[in-house]
Amino acid sequence: MxxxxxxxxxxxxxxxxxxxxxxxxxxxxxxxxxxxxxxxxxxxxxxxxxxxxxxxxxxxxxxxxxxxxxxxxxxxxxxxxxxxxxxxxxxxxxxxxxxxxxxxxxxxxxxxxxxxxxxxxxxxxxxxxxxxxxxxxxxxxxxxxxxxxxxxxxxxxxxxxxxxTVRGPGSFSKIGTRNAMVISMAGLCLLLDEEARAVRVALGSVAPTIVRAAEAEAFAAAEIARAGAWDDPKATLSEGTLAEFGERVTGAAKPIDDIRGTARYRRHACVVLGRRALAWALADRRG
Ligand SMILES: Cc1cc2nc3c(=O)[nH]c(=O)nc-3n(C[C@H](O)[C@H](O)[C@H](O)COP(=O)(O)OP(=O)(O)OC[C@H]3O[C@@H](n4cnc5c(N)ncnc54)[C@H](O)[C@@H]3O)c2cc1C
Missing domain, CATH: 3.30.465.10 (Uridine Diphospho-n-acetylenolpyruvylglucosamine Reductase; domain 3)
Incomplete structure (x- = not known):
């Protein structure tokens, strides 16, 4: 060689x-x-x-x-x-x-x-x-x-x-079989784009390649607007709305069963990761 x-x-x-x-x-x-x-x-x-x-x-x-x-x-x-x-x-x-x-x-x-x-x-x-x-x-x-x-x-x-450059809070989180040294079973990055008043969500490990959860993004941006939270960071979304956002996030996933986990578990992971990430971002804006 x-x-x-x-x-x-x-x-x-x-x-x-x-x-x-x-x-x-x-x-x-x-x-x-x-x-x-x-x-x-x-x-x-x-x-x-x-x-x-x-x-x-x-x-x-x-x-x-x-x-x-x-x-x-x-x-x-x-x-x-x-x-x-x-x-x-x-x-x-x-x-x-x-x-x-x-x-x-x-x-x-x-x-x-x-x-x-x-x-x-x-x-x-x-x-x-x-x-x-x-x-x-x-x-x-x-x-x-x-x-x-x-x-x-x-x-x-x-x-x-x-x-x-995106102005606004955001996070990356992933789920694997242990806490460190692990290839993700599901990964999620969420950003709030304050200027565009948009929410961006990308998923890893749950489809043949990385996917954006476009439908969930539009839902979250509209709910934040409805709650008046783009203008008033103190306003927030209900638990029910956060849960619905998680369900919509998982709608973008096309997971398979493999050695790291089942498709069913991966779909559930997307619900949890999505709901948590949006809640964290809103909490960050509240300071
Ligand atoms: C123990 C272990 C744990 C790991 N954990 C994770 C993890 O948690 N998360 C994760 O995402 N990955 C993980 N990985 C995988 C790996 O570390 C990542 O994919 C890393 O980003 C690869 O970067 P590298 O510089 O080492 O790439 P390399 O091994 O040097 O290259 C990887 C590929 O990219 C190509 N390449 C590299 N640079 C260029 C360039 N500039 N232009 C064109 N082609 C290029 C190479 O030809 C090759 O095809 C792990 C790997 C190991 C061994």
């Missing part, structure tokens, strides 16, 4: 153009597991860990750009104000995994259980891809095309993800 060690982005892009079959490796927390279990035997690896352009995040013109090479540990240390991002990063693996694993790797693997992915979806994130031919971007739902499938071309690398 050849291992390429580019030190600059142009060098990496040139290598990927010349060797499109070469597999990028960032933290290696998915790649090395697959190699160890003999699920993949790539003829070449391109190590991306030396490329500074991929390891940056920045605020730009009302947006945030998060480089593909930023690790979960850095998200927790450098972006604690982005609550949903922080909470998702904190749930990934163990400290050792979080020190290595990157958001670009989560996008590259494109597992429905990738914890960064519902957060990207709830933020309406776009994925930026780069090659020697130039740059292009796709909305998250155009990039994630199926179970462990994405729209990346063989000569491209993921540069990062970008989203418009």
């Amino acid at each position: 050849d291992v390429y060690l580019p030190r600059t982005l142009p060098e990496a892009l040139e290598l990927k153009a010349r060797h499109p079959e070469a597999m990028p490796i960032a933290g290696g927390t998915d790649v090395m597991v697959d190699i160890n279990f003999d699920r993949h035997r790539p003829t070449a690896l391109i190590d991306l860990t030396r490329i500074p352009e991929l390891a940056v995040w920045r605020r730009e013109d009302g947006h945030i750009f998060l480089g593909a090479g930023v690790t979960y540990t850095r998200i927790m240390q450098e972006l604690p104000g982005l609550r949903a991002w922080f909470q998702a990063a904190r749930t990934v693996g163990s400290p050792q995994i979080r020190n290595r694993a990157t958001v670009g790797g989560n996008l590259g693997t494109a597992s429905p259980a990738g914890d960064a992915l519902p957060v990207i979806a709830a933020h309406d994130g776009e994925v930026i891809m780069i090659s020697a031919r130039g740059e292009r971007s796709l909305a998250w739902h155009e990039f994630l095309v199926g179970v462990k499938r994405n729209a990346l071309h063989p000569d491209e690398l993921i540069a990062g993800v970008r989203w418009r």
Whole structure:
């Protein structure tokens, strides 16, 4: 196996153009597991860990750009104000995994259980891809095309993800078979967008890829408006309305039975995660 060690982005892009079959490796927390279990035997690896352009995040013109090479540990240390991002990063693996694993790797693997992915979806994130031919971007739902499938071309690398800054509370929560070091059985990111007076809800692990619960989002935004809570954060929603929101969230799920859990349990998990997340967001607004 050849291992390429580019030190600059142009060098990496040139290598990927010349060797499109070469597999990028960032933290290696998915790649090395697959190699160890003999699920993949790539003829070449391109190590991306030396490329500074991929390891940056920045605020730009009302947006945030998060480089593909930023690790979960850095998200927790450098972006604690982005609550949903922080909470998702904190749930990934163990400290050792979080020190290595990157958001670009989560996008590259494109597992429905990738914890960064519902957060990207709830933020309406776009994925930026780069090659020697130039740059292009796709909305998250155009990039994630199926179970462990994405729209990346063989000569491209993921540069990062970008989203418009959202003003309002939000959270990420997940359910698994234990409290830590667990791949989620169901995951949910909820954001209240105060400017657009909208609620955004994305689900992981309960469909072939990440889904948004559009019907539940519209229901919650209308109920918040009906309660006058967009203007008055002290106003709140009844337990019954929160429960109905949870039921509508689960309507977006298309879960299956697998080794981690049953479809029935996953549907129930979505009800609970949805209801709790909306209640937390409203409580945050009340201060
Ligand atoms: C013990 C353990 C626990 C885990 N727990 C969790 C968890 O709780 N939640 C979770 O979501 N995941 C978990 N994972 C999976 C893994 O850590 C994540 O998917 C992580 O985000 C992968 O990042 P990485 O940098 O290690 O990716 P890598 O393994 O380096 O790469 C993964 C894939 O992305 C591609 N890739 C990486 N960077 C780029 C790029 N810039 N451009 C193009 N392609 C790229 C690679 O070619 C490969 O296909 C766990 C893994 C382990 C081993």
